Amino acid sequence: xxxxxxxxxxxxxxxxxxxxxxxxxxxxxxxxxxxxxxxxxxxxxxxxxxxxxxxxxxxxxxxxxxxxxxxxxxxxxxxxxxxxxxxxxxxxxxxxxxxxxxxxxxxxxxxxxxxxxxxxxxxxxxxxxxxxxxxxxxxxxxxxxxxxxxxxxxxxxxxxxxxxxxxxxxxxxxxxxxxxxxxxx
Numbered sequence: 001x002x003x004x005x006x007x008x009x010x011x012x013x014x015x016x017x018x019x020x021x022x023x024x025x026x027x028x029x030x031x032x033x034x035x036x037x038x039x040x041x042x043x044x045x046x047x048x049x050x051x052x053x054x055x056x057x058x059x060x061x062x063x064x065x066x067x068x069x070x071x072x073x074x075x076x077x078x079x080x081x082x083x084x085x086x087x088x089x090x091x092x093x094x095x096x097x098x099x100x101x102x103x104x105x106x107x108x109x110x111x112x113x114x115x116x117x118x119x120x121x122x123x124x125x126x127x128x129x130x131x132x133x134x135x136x137x138x139x140x141x142x143x144x145x146x147x148x149x150x151x152x153x154x155x156x157x158x159x160x161x162x163x164x165x166x167x168x169x170x171x172x173x174x175x176x177x178x179x180x181x182x183x184x185x
Contacts, residue, residue, distance in 0.1 A: 018049045025108075029112065040087070110144070128179045
């Protein structure tokens with residue numbers, strides 16, 4: 001009997017860590033788990049993807065697109081702070097330990113969506129969980145798509161319209177298998 005304890009080491013790249021965090025956040029989101037945990041995972045993934053995107057010269061991501069439309073430096077700084085406010089509140093307590101935060105849970109949808117889009121742009125991996133999340137948003141929140149959704153016509157079909165009646169959990173359970181096997185969303 002050995003008393004030696006060997007630690008298992010998992011080799012993980014930055015993009016792999018981002019994918020794992022994002023897929024876990026999506027799974028938790030569909031199961032309506034704790035919004036703070038989901039947001040924290042989504043933001044950790046987003047930051048990795050944001051940094052990788054910057055290094056590979058990808059197109060600007062949400063915080064930079066928002067700041068680009070502003071003319072004043074003060075407004076740009078405010079936007080960046082606002083976009084990271086929840087993320088930082090959930091990670092740090094060095095200056096504001098006794099504080100309370102009013103968290104807008106809708107921010108998480110934007111963080112996950114942008115993470116999914118950029119992850120695909122960087123890796124060209126069409127992953128079922130990310131397709132499922134994007135499909136759900138296209139079906140439920142088409143306003144999130146800049147310039148309208150180019151695939152909007154797909155969502156007018158009666159079979160697709162029935163999917164709107166599913167809860168998030170039902171949508172996850174019933175649609176994920178189809179996306180995994182057919183490869184389209």
